[in-house]
Amino acid sequence: MEHFIDTYLYELRKVRDEKTIKKKEYLLKHLQDYSEDLPAFDQSEIFSFYEYLKNKNLKETTIRDILKEVRLFYEWLQEQGLNLKFDEKALKKLFQSKKSQEALKSKKKYYSDDEINLILNAIRGAVEGISTKHPIYYILTIFLLCSGLRISEAVKVRKKDFEVKRILTEEGEEKEVWFVKVREGKFGKERKALIYFFRPEWKRIFEERLKKLKPEDFFFTYAVKYPKSVKVFTLTDKTAKWFYWKLEKELREKGYEIEVNAHRFRNTYITKLATKGFPVNLIADWVGHSKISTTMDVYMEAEREKQLEAILERI
Structure with missing residues (x-):
């Protein structure tokens, strides 16, 4: 995985500034920590990755940024000819679910x-x-x-x-x-x-x-x-x-x-x-x-x- 991420960032350096590259490198580091190999992100894997990030006490906005960057990375991998799945519908479903839960929490009348x-x-x-x-x-x-x-x-x-x-x-x-x-x-x-x-x-x-x-x-x-x-x-x-x-x-x-x-x-x-x-x-x-x-x-x-x-x- 490290080789693919390094190559991805190398290609991006040709068109993006170093500050952006550093942020992307930080976001993708969470993927490296999650798995040694490149996982196939079906719905189950996306939800599992989300829970892994949640357990690291990361902010919800940071988790969203990580998932979006992983999606972009997988799009690039697919362009390189790798047959790796990333279920965008599942990601959208996850975001909608969490958005609904946050809206519920904001108006909720009692504490859990x-x-x-x-x-x-x-x-x-x-x-x-x-x-x-x-x-x-x-x-x-x-x-x-x-x-x-x-x-x-x-x-x-x-x-x-x-x-x-x-x-x-x-x-x-x-x-x-x-x-x-x-x-x-x-x-x-x-x-x-x-x-x-x-x-x-x-x-x-x-x-x-x-x-x-x-x-x-x-x-x-x-x-x-x-x-x-x-x-x-x-x-x-x-x-x-x-x-x-x-x-x-x-x-x-x-x-x-x-x-x-x-x-x-x-x-x-x-x-x-x-x-x-x-x-x-x-x-x-x-x-x-x-x-x-x-x-x-x-x-x-x-x-x-x-x-x-x-x-x-x-x-």
């Missing part, structure tokens, strides 16, 4: 588990090229996912607003059920919301944090160390929204097409509880929807999105 992991990892500094954020934003994100509160409601929660009830299950086992009191909800209404820890480690994070707070303390009080002092702040909805806006911007710059906003955390809470079998009327009470139809709409749209995603994955 992979998207939740991406956001949390970015906050922890576990995504390459993104610095570690203050731990308060990790806790805030978990809280929004587990409580369904609006961000304006969440930042006003105090330690005394948490309530842990112990109930007996049908099997006779004791189980904890967590609630949070929303004192200043939308339209000034008070309510209680179920806190459902979708992962056991999240509950432990909350337990440890509550131990450090006094009853009147805001839950989202945090300290920032400066060279000569430590200052204590209470998170505001404006600061939190600004944080998520900046985080989304950072992720997009690294090639991750994802929206990061509190409302989608809220909708994720609704969707997860509904799929676990919680009655929609109870969920509506917990999230403070005045109409049960609003809650039902979120759930039904999420179900339609999941069905569409499953279809697109099979294309």
Whole structure:
């Protein structure tokens, strides 16, 4: 393969500038890493190559450039008399499928588990090229996912607003059920919301944090160390929204097409509880929807999105 690529680039140097040649060389290097021989790119091989590139954490735009350059390289090979297949219809089908999936993601109302992991990892500094954020934003994100509160409601929660009830299950086992009191909800209404820890480690994070707070303390009080002092702040909805806006911007710059906003955390809470079998009327009470139809709409749209995603994955 190396001989053919070198010859291809040599011929192109006669008509293209060196910057373009270097880019093409970089793009074709991924083909060399993928296979020692020149593969026949039928639909199965094209999709396999795409998944290989995806697993290298390359940007979607870079993957497209690689596939397009490989197609041009194979056209040149065919002109040289080599009988090597490259299924252009399959490539077009792949691009259309991925375009549909990206469009779906851009308007999707809830987060998948992979998207939740991406956001949390970015906050922890576990995504390459993104610095570690203050731990308060990790806790805030978990809280929004587990409580369904609006961000304006969440930042006003105090330690005394948490309530842990112990109930007996049908099997006779004791189980904890967590609630949070929303004192200043939308339209000034008070309510209680179920806190459902979708992962056991999240509950432990909350337990440890509550131990450090006094009853009147805001839950989202945090300290920032400066060279000569430590200052204590209470998170505001404006600061939190600004944080998520900046985080989304950072992720997009690294090639991750994802929206990061509190409302989608809220909708994720609704969707997860509904799929676990919680009655929609109870969920509506917990999230403070005045109409049960609003809650039902979120759930039904999420179900339609999941069905569409499953279809697109099979294309």
